[in-house]
Structures are given as structure tokens and as C-alpha cells.
Amino acid sequence: MPAGYKYMEDLLERFFDGETSNEEEKQLYHYFAQPDIPEHLRHYKPVFNYFEKRLEGELKGRTEPFRPVVQTGRKPGSYWITVMVGVVASILILLMVRPLFPGDDDKFNPYEGSYIIRNGERITDINIIKPELEATLQKVLQQEERMNRMLMYLTEPEDQFDLIGQSIANQRESIINAFPDDIKKEVRKIIGM
């Protein structure tokens, strides 16, 4: 059995045209069940794995005896196989492409869960209330700043007196240190240090 990937590509093309025999389809299932498949064919692997599993399931679940079907031109199941392949391929493509185009659900909204109450009515639609929320936040920020300024104003004098006292002490020390040692002692005695 020729198992080169060129042969498989040809089989694949015929498979999607619905022209493959049962034997050839089995070859495809076996081929795609292998672990090492060329990179450009790898995305077909889940499709064929799905069909192989489905086929196995159907065979296991079949209760009536197998009746051979005489093929006349186009295979009877090939239309549905093509439809199923199309559906599965579309789902796979959607799954692959979706991260590139984030939808509304994926958009992060920092105000998620916020709401406003107007005249007893609760409004939760962020798109409607967002401007109002931002305006309220702005007002709250201003009020917070006003309160902080007030707090600073009320606590500032104590801190300022401490700072002034410390500054005077430092200046006094530097003046005393500028004198000779004997005078320094006298000065310290006089000011009681």
C-alpha cells in the first residue's frame, strides 16, 4: 500500500469529493491515527479521528446483520460525510479564528456589577450608566480630596511646630559648635544645656 503523503493528499482530495472507496477511507483513518503526520496535514487529524471513532461506535452498536450495499455511482453515505466534514471543519476554524476577534463577552469592563438606582428603579446596563458612574466617581474623588485637605489643615500645625522646633535646635547647635571649646562650655552652661 503506498503510504507517502502525496498519495494521502490525493486520497484526501478524493475523500472530500466523495470518491473514495471504503478501503481507501480505512487507509485514511489508519494514516491519521498515526502519531507522526506531516505538519500541513496535521489539522485533518481530529476530523479523521472523529470519523474513525464514530464508525467504530456504529459497528459496535449495530444489531442487525450486515448487508452489503451495491454501489451505483456515488456512494450513498458520501453526501452526509461531506456535510459532517464541513460542519466539523467549520467548528475547528471558528475555534481557531475566534481568539483573533474577541467578542463583546470577552471585553473587560472595569465597572462590571455596578448599578444605579433612580426613582426606585435599578439600572444595571453598563453602557447606559457608564457616563453617570464616571461623573459620580469624579465627584467622589473631589470630595475625597477636599476631606484630605481638611484633614491636613487640621493636623498640620502640630507637625509644623515640631519641624520649626527641630530647625531652631539644629541652628543653635551649629552656632555653639562654631565657638572654641572653652566658650562652648560657658555658652552651654548659660543656656542650660
Added chain:
Amino acid sequence: MKTKKLIMVAIILIAGSFSSELLAQETLKALVQKCENMENVDMSIIRKKNEKREVTRVTISINLNNNPALINEFIAAFEKDREMADREIENRKNGKMNDIYYTFGDVSYSFSQAYDQSATITVIEKRKDD
């Protein structure tokens, strides 16, 4: 026995510190909740989230217009919870309460009354850094 007693004391102290923080703003918290069900009160509840979708800050703003009874109720609630506040600022003009600002740990409550008798109450709860 001694270790058990020490552990018990530690648990009681920890539980006490938590409960005192909860009780600290009990009256104000209850009044804010009551406002949510009142028809003549405008409120905004803003839950600010970070990029990890964690709530970092909850801000509640209540606007009271032509509602002197509720304004007085709020002033009384502030008075009641004052003892438990970490920081408090009150600003009165001619005997009328203009501004109140209390903090209870990471929660702050402020009240501001305008000349037209309207008032705004703001609650800010900081939960996480932005």
C-alpha cells in the same frame, strides 16, 4: 492547660477585633442598605475592578434632595458610630452640619450638605490595590 488558655485568649482577641470592625459602622451601614429600597433616593453603586477582574474598590454615592428627615437620620447615624471611627472630621457652620468624614479601617463614610438642603453621602470601601 496554660497553652490552651493562651490560644483561647488569642482567638477571643482576634474575633473581637473583627467583630468590632463590623460593629464600627453598623448604624451607617444599615442606613445605606435601607436607602437602596427607598423610592425617593438616588444612588450609584460602583464596583471598580482591576484587570484580574477582582473588585478593588466599592463606591456608594447617595444623593438626597428635599429629604430633611433622612438627612437628619444620617447625621444621627454618624453620631452613633463616631466612637468607633479611626479618624473623624466634622465641619459645622452656624450650628448646621456641613461635612462629616469618618474612616473605619479601609472603609470611609462622608456626608456633605449643600446650601440648598441637598446632601450627598459617600461610602468608599478599598478592597485591593488597583
